[in-house]
Amino acid sequence: MSAVFPPHGAVADHHDDHDHHPHGWRRWVYATNHKDIGTLYLLFAFTMFLFGGVLALGIRAELLQPGLQVVNPELFNQLTTMHGLIMVFGAIMPAFVGFANWMIPLQIGASDMAFARMNNFSFWLMIPAAVMLASSFFMPGGAPAAGWTLYAPLTMQMGPSMDAGIFALHILGASSIMGSINIIVTILNMRAPGMTLMKMPMFVWTWLITAFLLIAVMPVLAGAITMTLTDRHFGTTFFNPAGGGDPIMFQHIFWFFGHPEVYIMILPAFGIVSQIIPAFSRKKLFGYSSMVYATASIAILSFIVWAHHMYTTGMPVTGQLFFMYATMLISVPTGVKVFNWVATMWKGSMTFETPMLFAVGFIFVFTMGGFTGLILSMAPIDLQLQDGYYVVAHFHYVLVAGSLFAMFAGFYYWVPKWTGVMYDEGRGKIHFWWTLISFNITFFPMHFLGLAGMPRRYADYPMQFADFNALASVGGFLFGFAQVYFFFFVVLPCMRGQGQKAPQRPWEAAEGLEWEVPSPAPFHTFENPPKLNADATKVIG
Amino acid sequence: MKNPSQPWNPLATVGAVAATLFAQAAHAVNDLPGGPANRQLNLHTPATKLAQEQADLHVFMMVICLAIFVVVFGVMFYSIWKHRKSVGHQPATFHESVKVEIAWTVIPFIIVIAMAIPATRTVIAQKDTSNADLTIKVTGYQWRWGYDYLKGEGEGISFISSLDNEHRILSNNGAKGAAPDNYLLKVDNPLVVPVGKKVRIITTSSDVIHAFAVPSFGIKQDAIPGFVRDTHFRAERTGDFYGQCQELCGKEHAYMPIHVKVLSEADYAAWVQQKKAAAPAAEAPKAAQAPVADVVAQAAPAK
Numbered sequence: 151m152s153a154v155f156p157p158h159g160a161v162a163d164h165h166d167d168h169d170h171h172p173h174g175w176r177r178w179v180y181a182t183n184h185k186d187i188g189t190l191y192l193l194f195a196f197t198m199f200l201f202g203g204v205l206a207l208g209i210r211a212e213l214l215q216p217g218l219q220v221v222n223p224e225l226f227n228q229l230t231t232m233h234g235l236i237m238v239f240g241a242i243m244p245a246f247v248g249f250a251n252w253m254i255p256l257q258i259g260a261s262d263m264a265f266a267r268m269n270n271f272s273f274w275l276m277i278p279a280a281v282m283l284a285s286s287f288f289m290p291g292g293a294p295a296a297g298w299t300l301y302a303p304l305t306m307q308m309g310p311s312m313d314a315g316i317f318a319l320h321i322l323g324a325s326s327i328m329g330s331i332n333i334i335v336t337i338l339n340m341r342a343p344g345m346t347l348m349k350m351p352m353f354v355w356t357w358l359i360t361a362f363l364l365i366a367v368m369p370v371l372a373g374a375i376t377m378t379l380t381d382r383h384f385g386t387t388f389f390n391p392a393g394g395g396d397p398i399m400f401q402h403i404f405w406f407f408g409h410p411e412v413y414i415m416i417l418p419a420f421g422i423v424s425q426i427i428p429a430f431s432r433k434k435l436f437g438y439s440s441m442v443y444a445t446a447s448i449a450i451l452s453f454i455v456w457a458h459h460m461y462t463t464g465m466p467v468t469g470q471l472f473f474m475y476a477t478m479l480i481s482v483p484t485g486v487k488v489f490n491w492v493a494t495m496w497k498g499s500m501t502f503e504t505p506m507l508f509a510v511g512f513i514f515v516f517t518m519g520g521f522t523g524l525i526l527s528m529a530p531i532d533l534q535l536q537d538g539y540y541v542v543a544h545f546h547y548v549l550v551a552g553s554l555f556a557m558f559a560g561f562y563y564w565v566p567k568w569t570g571v572m573y574d575e576g577r578g579k580i581h582f583w584w585t586l587i588s589f590n591i592t593f594f595p596m597h598f599l600g601l602a603g604m605p606r607r608y609a610d611y612p613m614q615f616a617d618f619n620a621l622a623s624v625g626g627f628l629f630g631f632a633q634v635y636f637f638f639f640v641v642l643p644c645m646r647g648q649g650q651k652a653p654q655r656p657w658e659a660a661e662g663l664e665w666e667v668p669s670p671a672p673f674h675t676f677e678n679p680p681k682l683n684a685d686a687t688k689v690i691g
Numbered sequence: 692m693k694n695p696s697q698p699w700n701p702l703a704t705v706g707a708v709a710a711t712l713f714a715q716a717a718h719a720v721n722d723l724p725g726g727p728a729n730r731q732l733n734l735h736t737p738a739t740k741l742a743q744e745q746a747d748l749h750v751f752m753m754v755i756c757l758a759i760f761v762v763v764f765g766v767m768f769y770s771i772w773k774h775r776k777s778v779g780h781q782p783a784t785f786h787e788s789v790k791v792e793i794a795w796t797v798i799p800f801i802i803v804i805a806m807a808i809p810a811t812r813t814v815i816a817q818k819d820t821s822n823a824d825l826t827i828k829v830t831g832y833q834w835r836w837g838y839d840y841l842k843g844e845g846e847g848i849s850f851i852s853s854l855d856n857e858h859r860i861l862s863n864n865g866a867k868g869a870a871p872d873n874y875l876l877k878v879d880n881p882l883v884v885p886v887g888k889k890v891r892i893i894t895t896s897s898d899v900i901h902a903f904a905v906p907s908f909g910i911k912q913d914a915i916p917g918f919v920r921d922t923h924f925r926a927e928r929t930g931d932f933y934g935q936c937q938e939l940c941g942k943e944h945a946y947m948p949i950h951v952k953v954l955s956e957a958d959y960a961a962w963v964q965q966k967k968a969a970a971p972a973a974e975a976p977k978a979a980q981a982p983v984a985d986v987v988a989q990a991a992p993a994k
Contacts, residue, residue, distance in 0.1 A: 160993040216874065217866025224943040247956040297939045304899045304941060391917020397900060398915060434786035462911045463900060464894075464920030467818040471811060478803045481952070483798045486792070492767045493791070497783035499776040510771070512728070514764065521756040528752060530745045530807070533911050536736055537902060592896035602731035603906040605937045608945040610862045613720040613874045661783075667722060 166381065171673060178467045178598050179274070183264035184251045184671060189568070191248030196637065198280060203630050204348035205233040206640050210592075210626035213619045218610055226609035227295035228287065229685030234298025238415070239322045242553050246418040247272075249560055252356050252568065254333060256664040257351045257690075259342025259676045264335040265328075272328035277294045286311035286318075297443055297607060299408070301388035302400040305378050312382065316375045323368040325484035330361035330368075337361075342663070344682035348439065351662050356421030359449045363410045363417075366453075371407040375401060405456035413452045415549060417445060419516075420487060421558030426492050426563050429660035430500030430506035437490045444483035444490075449482045461529045463535045470529045479518065488517055501576050503657075504578030508559035511586050512552065519547030522597065538609075540600025546593045558585070558636075563660075566652030569644045570670030577639050584632040591625030661687040720872045720890065724905055726933035735906040738953070739924045739933060742909030744813045755802065772928035818907075820923045823891030825884065831894070831901030831914035831936070836944035838882050841893070845883075845963040852880045854946045862946070876933045881950035885924065885959035891923045905951055913938055926953040 172180055174684055181187050208229045212220045221229065221490035251269065263269045291309025294300070305312055337358045339351070350358075377388040378400070387393025389400045428435040435441065456691070457465060457473040465473075475491040491513055500506070523546040526532050535541060566572050604615045611619065643649055652669040663682075666689040667675045680689040722728035725738070737743040774780045825843035829836060835853035840846055855877040861870065871877065884890050894903050894914035904911035908924040926932070936951035954962060 181703050201833050215865065215866070216870065217862050219865045223945065225943070227939070229940060253881065267712060282979055295942070298988055301900060301939070304939065305900065307941065359707075398918070431774075433784070434784040436786050437788075437792055439787070440792045460848045463915070464922075467815055470818070474810060474814065474828070475807055478807060479802060482796060482799045486796055488763065489795045492763060492770070494786075495767060495770045496774065497770070497780070497785075498774050499782040500771065501778050503778045510767075517760075517763065521760065524806075525749065525752045528748060528810045528980070530741075530817060530909075531752065533747050533817070534742075534745055534749075534906060535909055539941075541868050598730070598732050601734050602727045603735060605903075605904075605932070605935050605945075607939045610866070610875060610945050612727055612876055613866075613872070614723060614731065628708050634881070670741070 156341065156395070156479070161189050164678055170458050174479040176558060180270070181273075182262075182270055184255050184263045184266070185271065185568075185671060186671065187263075187269050188248045188250075188252030188271050188552075191244050191251055193330075194273070194276060194280070195248055196641070197243070197247035197451055198236050200633065200637075201284065202241055203633060204237035204284070205229045207626060207630050209625040211231060211455050212609060213611070214623040215620065216613050216616050217609060220307045223607070223609040224292060224295060227297075227401065227607065228293040228624075229627070230607050231295050232283070232287070232293050235283065235319070237549075238284070239319065239387075240276075242415050242557075243322075243326060244276060245557055246360070246553075247326075247333075247562075248416070249353075249418065249422070250329070250333050251556070252663060253564065254336055254354055254357060255340070255673060256355050256567075256667065257662055258340065258345050259663050259680045260340035261674065261677050263332050265332050266342055269332055272325040272332070274322050275328075277327040279318040281324070281539070282314050283318040289314060295648075299404060300375065301379065301404075302378060302381065302397045306382060306390070307411065308494075313379065316379050319375055320372055323372050325451050325571065327368050328506065330364040333361040334365075342676065342679045342682055342686075344684075345663075345686045347688040348442070351421075352435065352438070352441060353418065353421035354425035356417040356424075356445055358409075359445050360414050360417045360674060363414050363449055364451070367407040367410045368416075370403060374403040374407065377519050387546075389597050395619050398460070401463065402457065402461050402582070406453075406460045408455040408459065410452045412548075413448055415553050417449065419512070419553045420445065422556045422560040423491065423512050425660075426505045426509040427494050427513075429563070430503065430509070430655050431500050433494060433498040435490070436485075436493035436496075440486060441490055444486045445484040449479060451476060451483070455480060458527060458529075458532070461532045466686045474527060474529045478524065481524050481527075482528075483673050484520055488513060489673075501658075503575060504573070504582055505559045505563035505657075507579065508555050508562065511582065512555040512559060515547060515551030515555065515586070515589070519544055519552060522547060535600055538600040539596040539604045543593050543596035543600060544595075544605050551572055551589060555585075558582075561641075563657070566656040566666070567664055567667075567669050567671055569647060569654050571644055571647050571649035572652045572656060573640050573644050574649060577635075581632060581636045581640060584635065585629065588625050588628035588632055592622050592629050595619075595621045595625075645681070662688065663687070719872060720874070723876065724934065725871050725931045726873065726876055737909065737927055738745070738907040738926050738930070739909055740927065741813065741817055742907060744816070745909045747815060749808060752791045752806065756808065759802075784946060803918040817922070820891050822889065824921060826891045826893065827882070827884070828893045828905050829882075829897035829948075830893065830921075831898070831903070831940065833898045834936070834947040835939050836882075836901075836947060836949060837897075838850070838880075843888075843965070844960065846919065848963065848966050850880045852878045852882065852950070854878060854948055859946055873933070875946065876935070876948045876950060878948055878950045881931070883952045883959065883962050884924050885952060885956050886929050886953050887956070889923060889925045891921055893919050894922045895919045898960045899940050900938050902949070903934070903949060904937040904968035905932050905934035905949055908951070909934045911937055926951075929953045929955055929958075 158457055259623045292313045295310050296304040296308055323377040337354055338407040381388055387395040389395045389397045424435055455477045458477045461590060526535060526544055562578055599615055599618050604611055654668050655665045681691050685691050734746050739747050740918055768822060826841045828839040828841050832834055838849050839849040858875055858877055894912045896914040896916040901914040902911055908926050910922045912920055914924040930953055932951045936947040
């Protein structure tokens, strides 16, 4: 039976006795099956992605022309803040957890996640948090408008929605921590015999490292926003200089969370791409162990670079130099990953179905984000670019062209296994090219705006910035429509089971245990630990 | 094209076409010397040695990035072109090489060190705020700047600088009609400094964090409530230079520009004289009090 939404009548076809589970709404509310929860996470994340996207289009509509036309500056700041919070905490992070839920048990030969009920809880916690976050627009004074970075003391001036936002982040953080614990325990305890750590698929490896990052830094964020909360209501002065506090301390704490968070959002993307490139190159991943070590080094280095977000706060010269060197160092393991992907493609036998297109698009555009990252790591140049549109361009190149493209790649790669039907290849290609081109129309001009000195989070700008802003806005709307197209013309048909029936192995050279189960993956898989071949990619009886 | 004197630029043309179609093209303005230029593609023309160093570093980095870009993506696209199944390429079986792995770990490491050396020099130069000829305290207020001349010629001068309210109203009206070249950058009282003198800027704030930035000078320094930070510049030519607040500071964040007027020494001395003569008693207390009655707030909020 389809693991997602069974077409009517299909239920009667299969009555295997391991297929007993609640039907109707209970199947989802009481869900303990990793596949169902994975689906819930992905749908939730896509909903939030569209919501955050609408907010982004509000921003781009206002910036289409100089002068205020669409929103006032208060609402504009609310839009930028909420766009950031929702995309980071509501879209990208849950989407990767969705991928983890679906794929990790399948890839390591486990029957389910280690803590099935906690899995349910960590998903359903996100709903009230998301509702609270989204409804903050209707609270007195509107949504939080202090930027997604929530810098003190601006947060002191916010209305009650700031508290709602803080609680929402607390809940989302708790959900993330539970998800991470679940992922770590699943990976460490539930691998099929023979699946040693160094034989695990790269996606599992990157998620294992990501989960440790999450456990390390989510409590730090919780601490920072709790201090903000007590500063706001209980008379503490953690960030208030009048009481001996320090507003810059907030930035240190926030970015101690925030920089590893950046890698939380990109490491699983590396994992997905590391699965797809070999599959469509018909060649093994080049330098598997160096990929693992590079991922781990990126994760470790991510803890000692946070203050490169703060070069303009006025750090001592040694501080600036330390953070500059450490940041530049990250380009080494990141470079190793890119070189390994290219080496995997080298002398392969490549085909370019949609997953591969998105994966190659990822490498190309993500690397451009890497270059701008390298340029921004240089403290003297950063002084020109800090808090400007160059930074906006940079992090959208790594988060949209990085994380999002990798997720699209992963979706097209695994959707035959999830739903049992092939997506429409032509539509997938349209989605790819439309997305890639409109993405670049939107964000490439922002580099120029940033170099020319346009600050970010500006509702209105000098006339000289008008043309590139108009171009970016046009691109932004095209990009948004591409994702609506993706949902209605790719995702929905797959979920409804429309399309060609997918074989068990839709991709000729894809390796891994997920291709050892039928398409769609049955409700329960690997109920008994499978026996694996020597390199743990095939089930042998 | 709005500026026929400029050479044809395809990207700019696309931008201009988009602007024509979607933005009614009512905003034909000229480049603003010391501020942004139309469709500017690079950093501002430097007016200080440090800004020049930053611009040079940027070019240096762009060259390195371009070289890496060409090598990595040259290999990748060659491979995409030649090693396809559709052209009958058979997959090789190699998947490991310790030598190659070491090479592409060590070489980037060396490149990184090569980049760090010139950057380090500039960082150290940027942080050297000693031996200033003139020290000015810059205070961020929501949403204007306060300037207090603390030490050096002009000591004791102090005033508040805010956006021309006409521009704020123009913004609310959708910036329709002929907008001035210095739209959103025109202030009532620009910061005035002498050319060729080392000016130390001390920043602080009375409410939330702001950031004082003048791109042509290569300076950007957060103004933090309860703390003082400093930066410095030595302008090499006279003229008007513009910047904007660079740290989100609330609803009028986009409306607190910075305008620095660099004068020759003689003109500066004359300005100081005139400033001191014109109501020395009236100026000082004005700056001392935080601006409460907010001109900006009186402007009608946008729809």
